[in-house]
Amino acid sequence: MKIHVLASGSKGNATIIEGSGGSLLIDCGLSYKSFKARCVDVGFDPKDLVAVVLTHEHNDHVGGLGVCMRGLAREGLNLPVYATEPTLHGARVFSETGVATQLEAAPLNTVVKCAGMEVVGFKTSHNAAQPQGFRIACDGVVVGYLTDSGFMTSEAAELLRDCDILALESNHDLRMLRTGSYPAYLKEHIASDKGHLSNAQVNEALVPLISNCLKAVIGMHLSQENNQPALVRDAFAATLAKQGHPARVYAASQFMALTVEAGVS
Ligand SMILES: [Zn+2]
Numbered sequence: 001m002k003i004h005v006l007a008s009g010s011k012g013n014a015t016i017i018e019g020s021g022g023s024l025l026i027d028c029g030l031s032y033k034s035f036k037a038r039c040v041d042v043g044f045d046p047k048d049l050v051a052v053v054l055t056h057e058h059n060d061h062v063g064g065l066g067v068c069m070r071g072l073a074r075e076g077l078n079l080p081v082y083a084t085e086p087t088l089h090g091a092r093v094f095s096e097t098g099v100a101t102q103l104e105a106a107p108l109n110t111v112v113k114c115a116g117m118e119v120v121g122f123k124t125s126h127n128a129a130q131p132q133g134f135r136i137a138c139d140g141v142v143v144g145y146l147t148d149s150g151f152m153t154s155e156a157a158e159l160l161r162d163c164d165i166l167a168l169e170s171n172h173d174l175r176m177l178r179t180g181s182y183p184a185y186l187k188e189h190i191a192s193d194k195g196h197l198s199n200a201q202v203n204e205a206l207v208p209l210i211s212n213c214l215k216a217v218i219g220m221h222l223s224q225e226n227n228q229p230a231l232v233r234d235a236f237a238a239t240l241a242k243q244g245h246p247a248r249v250y251a252a253s254q255f256m257a258l259t260v261e262a263g264v265s
């Protein structure tokens with residue numbers, strides 16, 4: 001099992017969970033051209049995809065859904081798209097070219113089984129219709145996936161326990177956000193309960209999630225204005241070091257794909 005973060009950030013998100021029986025795409029905020037190019041970069045064949053799940057309907061997460069689904073359909077691949085009903089409604093509206101595929105409503109906390117994977121969606125806190133994060137079990141490995149949340153909800157904290165890989169939003173350094181160039185209303189929104197997790201917030205939330213299972217922590221959805229990859233990696237490393245935990249740390253990028261395997265350092 002591998003996780004390929006093809007892109008992560010406010011200009012487009014797409015992550016693949018590659019399993020032995022098929023693979024899952026989380027969010028589709030890239031153009032078809034970029035999606036295919038990033039798949040080549042990580043050595044992933046899109047024909048191995050069996051389904052798509054969506055966190056929420058914002059453009060950086062669904063803006064490429066229509067073009068990518070139609071592009072894959074032209075190559076003979078028709079993928080079901082799973083999300084909460086309000087997210088699917090939003091995705092239809094916001095995915096500028098429409099979605100030529102099967103949309104499946106999956107209420108929160110239900111288990112979606114596909115390609116030998118079990119996917120459970122949990123509630124996040126964000127200015128979207130009904131956003132969610134995921135706990136994904138695949139090939140004996142459990143991945144926790146949480147982006148675009150103003151805080152770690154109790155549902156997330158519950159379902160992100162005992163994961164092998166945690167992909168967690170580490171959006172901004174609060175000091176950089178406060179002193180940066182964004183307008184006041186935007187600063188306020190990003191730091192709010194319906195905005196994005198800061199480095200400090202996600203590190204505080206990580207502490208109770210550290211277990212013997214944990215192999216890797218990936219910082220996700222980094223702000224280009226208000227964060228730096230080294231800050232994200234250093235903060236996770238310091239949190240893990242306090243508990244003497246050897247998990248690896250990564251910062252996902254908007255510009256370059258990242259592959260992480262549970263068992264490989
Ligand atoms: Zn986003």
Ligand SMILES: [Zn+2]
Pocket residue numbers: 056058126128148
């Ligand atoms: Zn969002």
